[in-house]
Amino acid sequence: MELWSRADPQLREVVWFSLRCRALALLLQVLTRFLGSSSPILYWFSAHLLQEHEPLLWSTGTDNPKSGKPLLGKSPRSCGKGTSDNPVVRLLLNWRLITPLSKSILGFFLGYWLLGLILHCNFFPWT
Structure with a gap:
């Protein structure tokens, strides 16, 4: 856990931003797959x-x-x-x-x- 123990706020923001972008992309893929394929x-x-x-x-x-x-x-x-x-x-x-x-x-x-x-x-x- 050495990565989170640092006091670098930019690193935390970059990690949170990348996680949010990946979650949004995953959500969009799942929604288009559900709407397009199963409906x-x-x-x-x-x-x-x-x-x-x-x-x-x-x-x-x-x-x-x-x-x-x-x-x-x-x-x-x-x-x-x-x-x-x-x-x-x-x-x-x-x-x-x-x-x-x-x-x-x-x-x-x-x-x-x-x-x-x-x-x-x-x-x-x-x-």
Whole structure:
């Protein structure tokens, strides 16, 4: 206990500051993990908003309801498979045609994913 017996107030403040920063980072990681992984309400609400307000998810045919052109996600790829079965890929491929609400929802999730990927790979506190 020689470290605490010194009369250096700066050392104590540095140690307390580092402990508080670590506790805050741990708290943020646990909160984002609980809210993002174990609570599906965020995903349910986002899916509900996309389903209610996005016309590209309503159409079942191959034509765009706005312009009559085929959707980009419906066209076959070079490997012979289309991406029409995945609505998120269809929305991302038709980015210019989707509503601003859909752009903000998809932008939030893509930004969260990209920020988490960058921060986690650089050993910053992110889940």
